[in-house]
Amino acid sequence: MRIVIAPDSFKGSIAAADAAAALAAGWLAARPGDDVTRLPLADGGEGTLDVLAAAVAGARWHSALVTGPDGRPVDCPWLELPDATAVVELARASGLPLLTAADPLGAHTAGLGEAISHALEGGARSIVITLGGSASTDGGTGALAALGARFLDRAERALPRGGGALRDLASVDLAGLRRPPAGGVSCLADVTAPLLGPTGAAAVFGPQKGADPGQIERLDGGLARLAALLGGDPGAAGSGAAGGTGYGFAAAWNAQIRPGAAELCRIAGLDRALRDADLVITGEGRYDQTSTGGKVAGAVFAAAAAAGVPAALVAGQLAGDPPPVTAALSLSELAGSPAAALAAPARWLRLAGQRLAAATEPAGGQGGRGHTRRGAGR
Numbered sequence: 001m002r003i004v005i006a007p008d009s010f011k012g013s014i015a016a017a018d019a020a021a022a023l024a025a026g027w028l029a030a031r032p033g034d035d036v037t038r039l040p041l042a043d044g045g046e047g048t049l050d051v052l053a054a055a056v057a058g059a060r061w062h063s064a065l066v067t068g069p070d071g072r073p074v075d076c077p078w079l080e081l082p083d084a085t086a087v088v089e090l091a092r093a094s095g096l097p098l099l100t101a102a103d104p105l106g107a108h109t110a111g112l113g114e115a116i117s118h119a120l121e122g123g124a125r126s127i128v129i130t131l132g133g134s135a136s137t138d139g140g141t142g143a144l145a146a147l148g149a150r151f152l153d154r155a156e157r158a159l160p161r162g163g164g165a166l167r168d169l170a171s172v173d174l175a176g177l178r179r180p181p182a183g184g185v186s187c188l189a190d191v192t193a194p195l196l197g198p199t200g201a202a203a204v205f206g207p208q209k210g211a212d213p214g215q216i217e218r219l220d221g222g223l224a225r226l227a228a229l230l231g232g233d234p235g236a237a238g239s240g241a242a243g244g245t246g247y248g249f250a251a252a253w254n255a256q257i258r259p260g261a262a263e264l265c266r267i268a269g270l271d272r273a274l275r276d277a278d279l280v281i282t283g284e285g286r287y288d289q290t291s292t293g294g295k296v297a298g299a300v301f302a303a304a305a306a307a308g309v310p311a312a313l314v315a316g317q318l319a320g321d322p323p324p325v326t327a328a329l330s331l332s333e334l335a336g337s338p339a340a341a342l343a344a345p346a347r348w349l350r351l352a353g354q355r356l357a358a359a360t361e362p363a364g365g366q367g368g369r370g371h372t373r374r375g376a377g378r
Helices: 014-029 048-055 091-093 110-121 141-146 161-170 203-204 213-230 241-253 260-268 270-274 296-307 331-335 338-343 345-358
Strands: 004-005 035-038 058-065 073-080 085-087 126-130 151-154 170-174 183-188 256-260 278-287 311-318 327-330 360-362 369-370
Touching: 004 014, 004 270, 014 035, 014 048, 014 278, 014 345, 048 073, 048 085, 048 260, 048 311, 058 110, 058 141, 073 091, 073 110, 085 091, 085 110, 091 110, 091 126, 110 126, 110 141, 141 151, 141 241, 161 213, 183 260, 183 327, 203 213, 203 241, 213 241, 213 360, 241 256, 256 260, 260 270, 260 296, 270 296, 278 345, 311 331, 311 338, 311 345, 327 331, 327 345, 327 369, 331 338, 338 345, 345 360
Parallel strands: 004 035, 004 278, 085 126, 126 183, 183 256, 278 311, 311 327
Antiparallel strands: 058 073, 073 085, 151 170, 360 369
16 A cells, blocks of 8 residues: 655644654554655644755755844744745744743744845745744734834834834835845745734734733734735735734735645645555644644645545544544544653654554555545544
8 A cells, every 4th residue: 555644743742754754653563565655744834944855855954143033143044945945934033932931022023034134145036934933923024124124103213123012103114125036925824814803913823922911902903003004905814824924024025825734735745645645644733623724634635635545634632523534543542641642742653653554454455545444543
C-alpha cells in the first residue's frame, strides 16, 4: 500500500516533521512492506518555514537581527525559494513566544517589517508573510512603519508602537512607504476572522495575548480608527489574522490574504503525493469544529476527497462532531490523559500509526485502495 502521512504540528508538543516521522515509524512497524511518504504541513502559523524548507528543493535560509515585539533584538530567519520568493514567518519576528511577559497594548510587529526589508534588499521578487502566532494587535502598523509608513496623532507626531496607541491615531502618511515587490505580496492566514467586532482580531485573539475586557475594547477601537483612515476591507476573511496584520498589508500594500493551509498544501505538493495513494493520515493537537475551516486537517480532507483517497486522523484530543474520515485516534485516549500524551507525544504517535496500520487492509488483499476497520477509531 501507498500511504501519505501529512500532519500539522501538535502545538506545544511536537513539530510536524517529528510527528510525521513517529506516525511513519509506527505504521512501518506493523506493515514494513508499505510505501510511506512523509509530508509534514502547516497552516501559516509557527513551523511554516520548516515545512517549506523540507518540501521545496533549493530553498535557502537567511537571517537578520530585528526588533522583537517588546523591543528586544531577536534573530529572525526567513526562507528564499528558488523563484526568488521570500517567505517571512511573523512568529519568528513578532511572535507571542518572544515576549518575556504579555503586553497586549504595547507589543508590535516592527520586526516583521524589518525582516521584509532585509528580504527585499536581498533581491526578493515576491513576499509571502505567514501570519500565525503574533504577540500584538497593532493592525500591522509596526511592520508598515518599519517599511516607511507614518501613523500620526493630532499633533502629527509618530505614534508609539503597539495597538494601544491606535486610539490616538489621527492620520496616516504612506508617502514614504516602500513599494511592494513586482511579484506581489501574499499573507497566509490560519483563521478567517475579520478585523473588527465580536469575531475580530481584538475580541477573539486579544485574550490569548493577555488582554482584559477593557484592553480589548481599546484595541478594537484603535483598529476601527485605523480602518477608517487606511481604507480597504476590514470585513474580509483573514483580515483579523495576526492582530490585524493581514488587514494592514492588504490595505496599504495590496497584499492578497490566502488560506494558509490550502496554500501550503499546494506548495508542498500534497496533490502530487496523493496520486495513486491508498490512504492519507493527517493530524493536529486538537480536532474541533474549527479544524475544517482553514486548518491543515480540513485542507487534507478536502484534497483527499477530490483525489478519491481515504483519510484518517490522529489528534491530541478529539472534540465536537466526528471528522469525515475512515478512522480517528485520540492520543489522549491512547495515553490515558492529555497530560500523559503531551509528556511523550512521539511515543503515542508511533502507537497510533501502528494501530492504524494493523487495522488497515488493502482492497482485495492485493494493493489498491485500502480501507481501515472502524475499530481503529476512538
